[in-house]
Amino acid sequence: MASEEPVEVVTCTAPVNIAVIKYWGKRDEELxxxxxxxxxxxxxxxxxxxxxxxxxxxxxxxxxIWLNGRxxxxxxxxxxxxxxxxxxxxxxxxxxxHEEPLPLSLSYKVHVASVNNFPTAAGLAxxxxxxxxxxxxxxxxxxxxxxxxxxxxxxxGSACRSLYGGFVEWQMGQRADGKDSVARQVAPESHWPELxxxxxxxxxxRKPTGSTAGMQTSVETSALLRFRAEALVPAHMAEMSxxxxxxxxxxxxxxxxxxxxxxHATCLDTFPPISYLSDTSRRVIRLVHCFNAHHGxxxxxxxxxxxxxxxxxxxxxxVAEFVAAVRHSFPPELNGDKFLKGLPVEPVPLSDxxxxxxxxxxxxxxxxxxxxxxxxxxxxxxxxPGAHLLGPDGLPKPAA
Amino acid sequence: MASEEPVEVVTCTAPVNIAVIKYWGKRDEELxxxxxxxxxxxxxxxxxxxxxxxxxxxxxxxxxIWLNGRxxxxxxxxxxxxxxxxxxxxxxxxxxxHEEPLPLSLSYKVHVASVNNFPTAAGLAxxxxxxxxxxxxxxxxxxxxxxxxxxxxxxxGSACRSLYGGFVEWQMGQRADGKDSVARQVAPESHWPELxxxxxxxxxxRKPTGSTAGMQTSVETSALLRFRAEALVPAHMAEMSxxxxxxxxxxxxxxxxxxxxxxHATCLDTFPPISYLSDTSRRVIRLVHCFNAHHGxxxxxxxxxxxxxxxxxxxxxxVAEFVAAVRHSFPPELNGDKFLKGLPVEPVPLSDxxxxxxxxxxxxxxxxxxxxxxxxxxxxxxxxPGAHLLGPDGLPKPAA
Numbered sequence: 112m113a114s115e116e117p118v119e120v121v122t123c124t125a126p127v128n129i130a131v132i133k134y135w136g137k138r139d140e141e142l143x144x145x146x147x148x149x150x151x152x153x154x155x156x157x158x159x160x161x162x163x164x165x166x167x168x169x170x171x172x173x174x175x176i177w178l179n180g181r182x183x184x185x186x187x188x189x190x191x192x193x194x195x196x197x198x199x200x201x202x203x204x205x206x207x208x209h210e211e212p213l214p215l216s217l218s219y220k221v222h223v224a225s226v227n228n229f230p231t232a233a234g235l236a237x238x239x240x241x242x243x244x245x246x247x248x249x250x251x252x253x254x255x256x257x258x259x260x261x262x263x264x265x266x267x268g269s270a271c272r273s274l275y276g277g278f279v280e281w282q283m284g285q286r287a288d289g290k291d292s293v294a295r296q297v298a299p300e301s302h303w304p305e306l307x308x309x310x311x312x313x314x315x316x317r318k319p320t321g322s323t324a325g326m327q328t329s330v331e332t333s334a335l336l337r338f339r340a341e342a343l344v345p346a347h348m349a350e351m352s353x354x355x356x357x358x359x360x361x362x363x364x365x366x367x368x369x370x371x372x373x374x375h376a377t378c379l380d381t382f383p384p385i386s387y388l389s390d391t392s393r394r395v396i397r398l399v400h401c402f403n404a405h406h407g408x409x410x411x412x413x414x415x416x417x418x419x420x421x422x423x424x425x426x427x428x429x430v431a432e433f434v435a436a437v438r439h440s441f442p443p444e445l446n447g448d449k450f451l452k453g454l455p456v457e458p459v460p461l462s463d464x465x466x467x468x469x470x471x472x473x474x475x476x477x478x479x480x481x482x483x484x485x486x487x488x489x490x491x492x493x494x495x496p497g498a499h500l501l502g503p504d505g506l507p508k509p510a511a
Numbered sequence: 512m513a514s515e516e517p518v519e520v521v522t523c524t525a526p527v528n529i530a531v532i533k534y535w536g537k538r539d540e541e542l543x544x545x546x547x548x549x550x551x552x553x554x555x556x557x558x559x560x561x562x563x564x565x566x567x568x569x570x571x572x573x574x575x576i577w578l579n580g581r582x583x584x585x586x587x588x589x590x591x592x593x594x595x596x597x598x599x600x601x602x603x604x605x606x607x608x609h610e611e612p613l614p615l616s617l618s619y620k621v622h623v624a625s626v627n628n629f630p631t632a633a634g635l636a637x638x639x640x641x642x643x644x645x646x647x648x649x650x651x652x653x654x655x656x657x658x659x660x661x662x663x664x665x666x667x668g669s670a671c672r673s674l675y676g677g678f679v680e681w682q683m684g685q686r687a688d689g690k691d692s693v694a695r696q697v698a699p700e701s702h703w704p705e706l707x708x709x710x711x712x713x714x715x716x717r718k719p720t721g722s723t724a725g726m727q728t729s730v731e732t733s734a735l736l737r738f739r740a741e742a743l744v745p746a747h748m749a750e751m752s753x754x755x756x757x758x759x760x761x762x763x764x765x766x767x768x769x770x771x772x773x774x775h776a777t778c779l780d781t782f783p784p785i786s787y788l789s790d791t792s793r794r795v796i797r798l799v800h801c802f803n804a805h806h807g808x809x810x811x812x813x814x815x816x817x818x819x820x821x822x823x824x825x826x827x828x829x830v831a832e833f834v835a836a837v838r839h840s841f842p843p844e845l846n847g848d849k850f851l852k853g854l855p856v857e858p859v860p861l862s863d864x865x866x867x868x869x870x871x872x873x874x875x876x877x878x879x880x881x882x883x884x885x886x887x888x889x890x891x892x893x894x895x896p897g898a899h900l901l902g903p904d905g906l907p908k909p910a911a
Contacts, residue, residue, distance in 0.1 A: 335776055338738045365782075372784045376735055380776040382769055383800045390790045400783045 119216070120166040121251040122498045125244035125490040127159040127235060128152065128272045128279060129308065129422045131367045131414060132347050133374040135322075136330040136340060142289040143264045146330065146337075147344040150280045150351050151272045152424070153300065154308055155487030158453040161240040162493070163225040164500035165248045171220035177500075177507050178225050178241070192265035193245055194221070200262065201253035221249070224500035224507045229482070234315060234418040242266030243273030247490040260293035276300040276488035278355045280348065300486045303358050307430050307454070309423040310482040311437065313391045320385050322417040329381040336377035343373070360426055364412030367424060368399070371414040389419040391441075391477040398440050398469065399423070402433060405468040430483065431459040437478060440469055444476035453483040519616070520566040521651040522898045525644035525890040527559040527635060528552065528672045528679060529708065529822045531767045531814060532747050533774040535722075536730040536740060542689040543664045546730065546737075547744040550680045550751050551672040552824070553700065554708055555887030558853040561640040562893070563625040564900035565648040571620035577900075577907050578625050578641070592665035593645055594621070600662065601653035621649070624900035624907045629882070634715060634818040642666030643673030647890040660693035676700040676888035678755045680748065700886045703758050707830050707854070709823040710882040711837065713791045720785050722817040729781040736777035743773070760826055764812030767824060768799070771814040789819040791841075791877040798840050798869065799823070802833060805868040830883065831859040837878060840869055844876035853883040 134149035174185045174194065185191075201217055225244060227237050246262040249255075260281075263270035271294040272279045284292030329336050347370055354363035378385040388396075392415055399413045411425045411433050425433055434456050443450040461469075502508045534549035574585045574594065585591075601617055625644060627637050646662040649655075660681075663670035671694040672679045678699075684692030729736050747770055754763035778785040788796075792815055799813045811833050812824045825833055834856050843850040861869075902908045 334743055335735045335738065335773065335780075338735065338742075342738075343734055369782055372782070373735065373780050376776040376780040379779060380735075380769075380773050382765075382772070384772045384796060386788075386793050386796075388786075393786050396784060396786075 119252045120164060120499055120501065121248050122162065122164040122493040122500065123244055123248040123251060123490055124156055124160045124162045124493060125240050125247055125273050126156050126276065126487050127154045127237070127240045128269065129154060129414065130269065130416070132344065132351050132370050134269055134281065135374050135377065136326045136336055137268070139289065140327070143268045144289045144292050145268060145281065145283050147340040148281060148283040148348050149269070149272070150278065150297065150348060151269070152278055152308065153273065153276045153487055153489065155484045156491070158482055158484035159229045159235065159240070161225055161227050161237065161244040162498070162500065163223060163244040163248045165252045166222045166501050166505050167216055167219040167252055168505055169219050171222055171505055174220050176223045179227060179231065180507060189266050193242060193262055196262045196265050197246065197249040197253060197255060200255045200257055217253070221252070222501055222505045226500060234312070234420050235310065236269070236416055238267040239269040239273045242270035243490060246270070247274065251492060258293055261289065264292065274489060277302055277486060280352070297352055298355050300488050303355070303486060305426045306486050307425050307427050308484050309425065309430065309434065310484070311395060311421040311423060312479045312482070313389065313419045313421065313477060314479055315419055319387050319418050325378065325385050325417060329377055329385070332382040333377050333380040335380040339373060339377055361409045364409040364424060367412045367414050375415065387417050387419065388415060391474060392419045392421060394440070394474055394477060395421040398436060401468055402436055405465055431457050434481065435459050435461045436465065436469060437481065439466060440473055441478040442473050442475045450480050451483065452480060454485065456483055519652045520564065520899055520901065521648050522562065522564040522893040522900065523644055523648040523651065523890055524556055524560045524562045524893060525640050525647055525673050526556050526676070526887050527554045527637070527640045528669065529554060529814065530669065530816070532744065532751050532770050534669055534681065535774050535777065536726045536736055537668070539689065540727070543668045544689045544692050545668060545681065545683050547740040548681060548683040548748050549669070549672070550678065550697065550748060551669070552678055552708065553673065553676045553887055553889065555884045556891070558882055558884035559629045559635065559640070561625055561627050561637065561644040562898070562900065563623060563644040563648045565621055565623045565652045566901050566905050567616055567619040567621045567652055568905055569619050571622055571905055574620050576623040579627060579631065580907060589666050593642060593662055596662045596665050597646065597649040597653060597655060600655045600657055617653070621652070622901055622905045626900060634820050635710065636669070636816055638667040639669040639673045642670035643890060646670070647674065651892060658693055661689065664692065674889060677702055677886060680752070697752055698755050700888050703755070703886060705826045706886050707825050707827050708884050709825065709830065709834065710884070711795060711821040711823060712879045712882070713789065713819045713821065713877060714879055715819055719787050719818050725778065725785050725817060729777055729785070732782040733777050733780040735780040739773060739777055761809045764809040764824060767812045767814050775815065787817050787819065788815060791874060792819045792821060794840070794874055794877060795821040798836060801868055802836055805865055831857050832861070834881065835859050835861045836865065836869060837881065839866060840873055841878040842873050842875045850880050851883065852880060854885065856883055
């Protein structure tokens with residue numbers, strides 16, 4: 112008689128990651144293989160995380176998924192690719208010399224519920240955290256212990272980088288089957304304790320071009336992107352690894368800014384051109400260069416993904432002054448104490464010299480709010496059954 | 512006895528030119544030699560021109576120059592380079608086998624007055640027209656008949672392209688002494704009579720980074736610029752020459768847009784990054800792509816120089832409809848009949864389909880005004896003595 116696995120419910124959390132050497136462009140659309148390697152910083156889950164509950168049961172009649180309380184289409188190709196890949200790994204595991212025959216649970220349907228502790232409308236790439244969490248959670252449900260890069264990648268390329276904490280690289284790989292296109296940790300979250308990350312959520316005028324379509328057009332039309340991928344990124348990756356290893360903030364910061372600008376340059380070299388940077392983004396860029404020039408060295412660095420939000424890297428000794436500089440140049444309009452979320456930041460006055468250097472051309476309301484965070488760990492299993500997002504009936508629990 | 516030249520007063524006009532394959536970056540700062548070739552369209556002087564009067568007299572005690580009625584510093588290095596170069600050519604001519612000894616006029620001082628028939632504040636690169644006019648006028652004064660590319664170039668690189676009408680290329684040259692870095696006409700102004708140019712003067716928020724400093728920083732910091740110059744521009748130049756020769760507007764338009772975007776991409780890849788495109792510039796870009804998509808082909812093309820103004824290329828059969836589209840998306844705020852200058856454009860209604868395609872998200876006042884013009888001739892001598900900007904005393908005539 113085939114042994115049956117009890118119904119599994121597993122809840123995990125996974126982090127957001129921010130690339131400092133950017134991924135933009137695929138060499139294989141189906142396997143999600145990139146044209147260049149990338150390197151990211153994992154953010155702390157206290158401020159940003161996805162929580163996912165996955166349950167399997169013979170009583171479920173179909174796979175179902177709920178995102179932030181709303182049922183979504185489980186037939187979505189990326190989701191399907193993820194589910195197929197994890198089930199393939201589960202079958203492979205079972206058939207690798209284990210005595211038990213394939214358990215019935217592999218034929219069960221799965222219910223998944225996932226929530227973010229940050230707003231989707233904020234334009235903070237949640238698909239990386241979401242697919243990493245899905246991969247990690249389903250792996251726990253199915254007892255899969257192998258590398259999950261491919262599962263996460265098939266959902267969203269950069270999701271594989273959210274499988275680890277600290278500093279992570281996604282090695283592009285050379286193989287056509289993508290088996291060597293994997294994420295690995297470059298340094299743990301404890302490596303650079305002084306590093307801080309500020310996410311400046313800016314007012315968005317229009318929904319930006321989606322990154323999947325955008326990067327495809329870039330690969331098809333931008334000669335500068337091809338050159339970047341082949342001739343420039345390998346050196347950027349080597350240098351960034353060194354910067355992280357040696358905690359060289361000046362070099363880390365400069366390379367971060369340059370790589371971000373170069374990525375956006377290739378977007379502008381796309382046809383039709385893609386512009387993710389808004390006028391506010393550009394003002395943040397100017398603020399950073401101004402701040403650094405005032406101090407005579409790189410104390411703050413910006414990076415921008417496929418959207419207008421700015422992600423700022425700095426060290427803990429600079430956070431308060433830089434936040435004050437942001438308030439000066441982008442005076443919050445209404446929300447007073449809701450302007451700063453996450454890690455506490457003490458209010459400090461700006462020196463007159465810095466005020467003079469920043470100029471008097473404020474953009475009220477340009478920055479909606481700031482999330483202050485730091486480097487954090489990789490995915491976690493939650494042992495507390497109260498954390499499950501699905502009830503015993505396999506349906507989402509009512510929101511608390 | 513040395514023969515004396517009579518006091519010379521010469522007045523000339525010279526055009527503005529707009530590059531469709533962009534010059535950005537020098538390989539020699541002193542001789543103004545570019546890192547890549549460039550190709551431009553000369554605009555008609557009925558709409559945009561510089562008028563320059565040069566007078567030499569033994570009674571003048573020093574070189575002096577007035578620009579738009581205001582005396583400027585004649586010691587400015589670019590101006591000095593121009594004057595030295597034209598005088599060198601004048602001495603060389605005299606010494607090339609002519610019988611007369613060098614005339615005293617070569618030792619006379621020169622007075623120069625120059626005016627534009629378009630506002631400097633409009634950000635329409637007037638230095639090309641200005642230095643081309645200066646070179647051309649001084650050549651007439653000194654009887655210089657040789658190639659003036661170097662004289663104009665030493666003032667402002669792109670000025671050499673304003674020495675010819677129609678379609679002009681500035682061949683980058685290979686020699687270190689720059690003798691082969693010259694402009695030549697690719698096709699005359701009569702070659703493509705249907706071609707029209709619309710300059711969309713946009714509201715400027717801030718003075719953009721000057722192009723001399725900007726391109727220097729780009730050369731020093733942008734790997735993408737180096738690649739563009741070495742690997743991409745030669746093919747762009749060959750293709751653009753073909754497009755002009757064959758009057759292939761679709762290909763001309765697409766390459767014009769791509770080269771403009773690529774130039775701006777290298778500006779973004781500069782460190783610190785340079786952004787010449789404003790939010791309004793980007794809206795114009797979207798308008799053009801939308802307009803072309805609606806029509807199913809490239810009917811309109813944009814190009815942007817080191818500033819936010821858009822220069823639009825189209826054919827005469829499309830001008831009215833595109834101007835109507837601009838009015839729809841950028842409703843003029845106050846100036847009613849001052850919104851459209853230059854060649855007359857008949858008001859036409861927009862089709863409902865086009866209105867729908869353009870969307871309903873207007874930017875009132877985003878475009879301050881439009882100058883409608885066409886391809887035009889090179890520099891001209893004005894024979895009418897009433898046109899002189901300097902009086903018999905060598906000082907600027909009072910403004911009329």
